[in-house]
Amino acid sequence: MRATFIHGAGDIRVADAPDPVIVHPTDAVVRVVRACVCGSDLHPYHAMPPAPGGRSIGHEFIGVVEAVGSEVRTLSVGDFVIAPFAVSCGTCEFCRAGLQTSCSNGGFWSDARVGTAGGQAQAVRVPLADGTLVVAPGVDESTDESLLASLLTLSDVYGTGWHAAVRGQVAPGSTVTVIGDGAVGLMAVLSAQLLGAEQIVLMGRHRARTDLGVEFGATAVVAERGDEGIAAVRDLTGGGSQIVLEAVGHYPAYEQAIGIVRPGGVISRVGVPQYDQAPVGFGTLFGPNITLTGGPAPVRAYLETLLPGVLDGTVNPGRVFDRTFDLEDIPAAYAAMDAREVLKAMIRP
């Protein structure tokens, strides 16, 4: 089969790879119908040191089950499935608590711990298939393209935006500010709207994206950054936002969150932090009793909640996909996302 490998910063290649096969009795093999490129894939695309032989990549895909191991109970060959971005057993303490990203037995795609490859490929071996995969009933390869797109967001960005909002304690009437107009930021807007937020300020400066954010429920857009952006949000929210959803991961976004959050408020981060140290002292988090929360979304935990609205078409998160590339053209997909010419690139294997 053909699969994607990253060989270092800026160096994405498609190459031949062995067809995946069942290794453990709890495995499934999934033929990928749609995959995509994540904003978080751009972090290694910017900064990864050269890796001889390359590293398999991709953690968002939907597809058709082609084979199952002897111990797989909930899946059958031919099922159309959604693969969350984390592999999870479904039975350990953390999975039962809805924190599948901390699964005692799982891990991440293209991660040595679970020994599987990435999803930007024609097929993937899925470990712990019963715990990891979720069947999308009534869906097949001929399903409408816009529904496939929305199902694909359930692999990561929709669940991640939802996690931001849930961890941020968004509730009916909330005032929410979302930092970042990437796909996750827009999904955070959509999620805040679904959870009943009354005011949703979207911080972003890419007009096409923020326009989509307004369609998803943003009530105001702040294009300014830094002190100007902070002043604008504080003005719009009457002194600061009770809830801040940080969907970028770069340090200036953390500073922005600190600048706009209201005393007693919550900063919920889902952008993977590209920094380690940050201010947490009296003048930032402690004095005003700010809560800092968030992390990698346990997307699997939210699928039962989010899938019905996607299937019945009441929510259309798939609108974040604005261009489709064939797998062989995936280097161009990375380049286009990196150049911000494309919001989110869908990949057709």
Next chain:
Amino acid sequence: MRATFIHGAGDIRVADAPDPVIVHPTDAVVRVVRACVCGSDLHPYHAMPPAPGGRSIGHEFIGVVEAVGSEVRTLSVGDFVIAPFAVSCGTCEFCRAGLQTSCSNGGFWSDARVGTAGGQAQAVRVPLADGTLVVAPGVDESTDESLLASLLTLSDVYGTGWHAAVRGQVAPGSTVTVIGDGAVGLMAVLSAQLLGAEQIVLMGRHRARTDLGVEFGATAVVAERGDEGIAAVRDLTGGGSQIVLEAVGHYPAYEQAIGIVRPGGVISRVGVPQYDQAPVGFGTLFGPNITLTGGPAPVRAYLETLLPGVLDGTVNPGRVFDRTFDLEDIPAAYAAMDAREVLKAMIRP
């Protein structure tokens, strides 16, 4: 009157000061019956640069109302009152939300913003008296010494320990670890016990204090620090504590909290951080979805909840006081607390 001033690190002096008088119509003047020294007073005692003329100090006291301004509605001369460690109006958005430490009109004792002096004195002018003070019905100066002691903990340490536990989401059955065996740490133990925690690990190495912690509800004591302490707590809690209450404020306590918290757990800080930067990235907070919360306790918000148990004697938080000093001897009280000879020093003006 006589009042306490800090002139720099290690330099506590008692001096004459003008008798406080009503300045604003919302003021009260309170004659102090008991005050005390806080663990957080030791921070300037360690590190404050020399201050010519000295700075008034003290933020915990109980006493008798001696005068009220013309607009004071809820207090009368002769009332016995508890003064929380923050001055608060009771009417602004933050006070109504139970976050009196962020009051739009208030501030802290000996803080220029509210223009009042500290509580380690014979009397104090209390701004925004209706919002700030709480009457302890049936109490007067002849009340039993142990009840006065417990009432005094409502100025700060009991409410602060309670805040740690509330922000940490302690609930029936919780596993909780408390870092620090100072008065606030012990109050966090007591609060966790009252809120129904099943396992309460107390990290501290002062036997007399941890013994009191066990009486307050700790189910285990870990005297080790650093990696050894982390290993011991992880062992006791089967892989990490769901809730960590950090009642110290020094950086190693933050590191300890990170080391012992369970994935998906909460670190609730009430020790005033003596550091600014700390790790918050993928390897610490983000990856395991840890929530970092806490801050200065809105003690005022908890008084209605905590006062009845103190008045009827079902809880005895005043046991944290282990020595009483006359006001003139307060330099010795600071020195004894600093040397850890005294857990918490009560001051009799």
